[in-house]
Amino acid sequence: QVQLQESGPGLVKPSETLSLTCTVSRGSINSDSWSWIRQPPGKGLEWIGYIYYSGTTNYNPSLKSRVTISVDTSKNQFSLKLSSVTAADTAVYYCARERPTGYYYYVDVWGKGTTVTVSS
Amino acid sequence: DIQMTQSPSSLSASVGDRVTITCRASQSINTYLNWYHQKPGKAPKLLIYAASSLQSGVPSRFSGSGSGTDFTLTISSLQPEDFATYYCQQSYSTPRTFGQGTKVEIK
Numbered sequence: 001q002v003q004l005q006e007s008g009p010g011l012v013k014p015s016e017t018l019s020l021t022c023t024v025s026r027g028s029i030n031s032d033s034w035s036w037i038r039q040p041p042g043k044g045l046e047w048i049g050y051i052y053y054s055g056t057t058n059y060n061p062s063l064k065s066r067v068t069i070s071v072d073t074s075k076n077q078f079s080l081k082l083s084s085v086t087a088a089d090t091a092v093y094y095c096a097r098e099r100p101t102g103y104y105y106y107v108d109v110w111g112k113g114t115t116v117t118v119s120s
Numbered sequence: 121d122i123q124m125t126q127s128p129s130s131l132s133a134s135v136g137d138r139v140t141i142t143c144r145a146s147q148s149i150n151t152y153l154n155w156y157h158q159k160p161g162k163a164p165k166l167l168i169y170a171a172s173s174l175q176s177g178v179p180s181r182f183s184g185s186g187s188g189t190d191f192t193l194t195i196s197s198l199q200p201e202d203f204a205t206y207y208c209q210q211s212y213s214t215p216r217t218f219g220q221g222t223k224v225e226i227k
Contacts (some may be wrong), residue, residue: 004196010155043210044207044218044220044221045164045207045218045221046218047214047215047216047217049215056167059215060214060215061121061215063214094163094164096163098211101169101170101173104151104152104165104169104170104173104209104211105152106154106158106169106170106175106209106211107154107164107166107209108166108169108175109165110164110165111163112124112163113163117158
């Protein structure tokens, strides 16, 4: 079964750029689409965006001006960059696989999540 | 964006109870609806996709129904490991959106 592991700094200063990487193991990144989803403390889930293995991206319009998701197929990794962060970006960040069955899409594999705190 | 609204926001139930959670979409999403549950400190886990298809490995006491704008997740006989927060999610369009969650607590 495919496994995902997030990595990156747990503390980011306001106005700086949050950078996270997700490593895909026990499987290939060369299929499906690869997502970032976040969860502020005590709140619900927010979809940030995804990238197809081909490099095509789709972002949440609420974050689009600040988000970049990229993929490195040679390393079996994909990454998230979120610029100009504020305290409102403090959350647990999950990387995840979204896969299709026919025309139906669902997230079937999740990383364990990594907590990112925005604070000076 | 498609808004997803779950009800109730929380409920208390006993082991063995039948539990029903409702999810309503702000527009028709056909059957592009998924259900997840999440335990404290853990990542969400997929239960149901395409409104009524049981994900591999998920116990048959979980079932989903609905189409269009109204959907239901049913747990036929609540087990101790089912106490968690449940989320619906639409995959009809982007941005993908989730319901606000339903917390199932022990009575």
